[in-house]
Amino acid sequence: MIVFKGFLQVLLRNIAFVILFTTIMVVMGLTAFQTSPGFSGDFTASKPTVLVINRGNDTALTRSFNSYLAGQTKKADTGTSEREIDDALYYQTLSYVVYLPRDFTTTILKGEKPVVDVKSRASSESASAEVLVSRFLRLATGYGQYLTDEDELVKAVNSSLKLDSKVTLTSHLDQKTLHNVTALYNFGSYTLMAGATYVITMVLAAFSVINVRKRTLVSPAHPFRIDLSLVAGCALIVAFLVALNVLLVRLLLPGIADTGRQGLYALNIVAFGLPVLALGFLMAKITNNKEALSAIVNVVALASAFLCGAFIPRELMPDAVVAIGRALPTFYYIDNNNALAEMTSFSGAAASQFWVNIGVQVVFTLALWGIAMLITRLRRRA
Numbered sequence: 001m002i003v004f005k006g007f008l009q010v011l012l013r014n015i016a017f018v019i020l021f022t023t024i025m026v027v028m029g030l031t032a033f034q035t036s037p038g039f040s041g042d043f044t045a046s047k048p049t050v051l052v053i054n055r056g057n058d059t060a061l062t063r064s065f066n067s068y069l070a071g072q073t074k075k076a077d078t079g080t081s082e083r084e085i086d087d088a089l090y091y092q093t094l095s096y097v098v099y100l101p102r103d104f105t106t107t108i109l110k111g112e113k114p115v116v117d118v119k120s121r122a123s124s125e126s127a128s129a130e131v132l133v134s135r136f137l138r139l140a141t142g143y144g145q146y147l148t149d150e151d152e153l154v155k156a157v158n159s160s161l162k163l164d165s166k167v168t169l170t171s172h173l174d175q176k177t178l179h180n181v182t183a184l185y186n187f188g189s190y191t192l193m194a195g196a197t198y199v200i201t202m203v204l205a206a207f208s209v210i211n212v213r214k215r216t217l218v219s220p221a222h223p224f225r226i227d228l229s230l231v232a233g234c235a236l237i238v239a240f241l242v243a244l245n246v247l248l249v250r251l252l253l254p255g256i257a258d259t260g261r262q263g264l265y266a267l268n269i270v271a272f273g274l275p276v277l278a279l280g281f282l283m284a285k286i287t288n289n290k291e292a293l294s295a296i297v298n299v300v301a302l303a304s305a306f307l308c309g310a311f312i313p314r315e316l317m318p319d320a321v322v323a324i325g326r327a328l329p330t331f332y333y334i335d336n337n338n339a340l341a342e343m344t345s346f347s348g349a350a351a352s353q354f355w356v357n358i359g360v361q362v363v364f365t366l367a368l369w370g371i372a373m374l375i376t377r378l379r380r381r382a
Contacts, residue, residue, distance in 0.1 A: 047128075048074065048096055048126060048128045048129040049073065049074045049075070049076050049125070050074070050076060050094075050095060050098065050129050051076035051080070051088075051094060051097045052065070052098045053097065053100065054100045054104075055101055056103065056104050056105070057102075057105070059104075059105040060150050060151060061150055061154055062100060062105065064154045064157060065136055068132075068136055073129060076088070077093070078093065078094055085119065086316065089120065089121050090316055092121075095121075095126045095129055096120045096125070096133075097120065098117075099116065099117040099118065100114075100116060101114055101115055108141055108144040108153070109144050109150060109153065110144065111141065111144040111145035111146075112144070116133070118133070121315045135161075136157070136161070139157050139160050139161065140153065140157050143156045177259060178259055178261065178340065179341050180253055181249055181256050181261070181265060181341070182337045182338060182341040184248070184249050184252065185245070185249060185265055185268070185269060186310045186334050186337050188245045188248075188249075189304070189333055189334060190301055190304070191245075192238075192241050192245060192272070192273065192276060193300070193301045193305075193330065194297060194298070194301035194302075196273070196280055197279055197280040197283060197297045197301065198294070198297045199280075200281065200283075200284060201283050201284045201290075202290060202293070203233070203237075204230060204234070204280075205288045205293060231277075231281065234280060237280075238276055238277045238280075239273070241273075245269055246265075246266050249265070261340050264336075264340055264354070265337065265340060267358070268340075268354075268358070271358045271361045271362065272329065274361060274362060274365040275361055275364040275365045275368060276329075277365070278364075278365045278366075278369045279300070279368055281368075281369070281372050282369075282371055283296055283297065283300075285372045285375040285376055285379075286375065307325040307330075307331075308325040308334050309322075309325065309331070309334050309338075310330065329360070329361050332358075332360045335357050336354050336357045336358070339354060340354075
């Protein structure tokens with residue numbers, strides 16, 4: 001209890017750090033998403049922004065494809081270089097890119113499906129564009145098995161495309177609110193990790209000063225009880241920042257209560273707080289140099305956010321980077337957030353994967369604690 005009180009006293013002297021990161025969290029939370037109205041219950045067709053790049057000749061079939069998409073989508077106002085396309089996808093001014101191959105027309109006239117490359121980011125708009133493109137290709141390939149004349153094929157495809165379908169909305173989940181909530185929680189992974197580990201390491205560094213460490217070693221308190229008191233203090237910091245994150249999302253997006261996912265998001269961030277707590281404790285065991293700790297915290301928190309998809313959607317990241325991100329607990333926290341925004345109901349394989357990701361975060365916690373305890377034991381023997 002004496003050690004715990006001492007921990008709180010040191011924390012109060014470093015309260016400026018807590019206030020600083022709390023302020024950063026609020027500011028980042030306010031700017032990390034754009035508020036948008038939820039669904040009213042009525043379905044209206046959403047037109048995605050699509051760019052078509054024809055790598056072959058301009059034919060009647062390619063013109064038909066472009067004409068069909070022009071009537072169902074919005075024209076993309078962007079360049080055709082890969083960098084311009086990637087920027088447009090990142091800033092969500094572009095939903096979907098279609099690359100028509102050189103043999104597009106000849107392949108379809110053979111009754112075969114052409115290999116069409118696409119580029120997109122995960123969103124409802126890109127999903128709509130994919131449906132449109134797939135519909136055209138399915139019809140064109142089907143007619144291509146019986147018609148060898150391009151003009152007749154185009155006429156048959158256009159006739160079929162004029163048939164409309166009535167869409168009935170069966171799900172009333174506010175997807176826009178869920179995506180905004182996910183954006184806030186994903187962004188919060190950085191502020192939680194950076195804020196909690198920074199404060200934890202700064203406070204624990206004060207207990208690692210030689211004079212303080214000597215006094216604790218000669219005290220009647222058992223080393224295990226000392227560590228337990230320090231862990232309790234660290235847990236208090238993490239709990240405060242986790243609660244702040246949940247409260248922030250609830251205040252900024254009150255519509256989350258209507259989605260039925262509020263408890264799952266909160267559970268996920270609580271689970272993420274466990275490896276964050278263990279990581280902060282481990283960092284403090286590595287060194288008590290405050291300058292070094294500050295650098296380590298910044299590098300780890302930023303790297304984790306970038307590699308795991310907190311700042312950049314994983315769809316725009318190379319596979320090698322995504323593979324590296326899997327070695328970090330933030331990856332599984334963000335994976336759960338993204339899944340909660342996409343799944344129509346919390347059941348089946350989606351629910352199972354959610355609990356698996358929670359379990360992985362617990363495993364990371366145990367591993368980090370194990371390493372921290374090993375370092376502690378080796379130092380005491382030395």
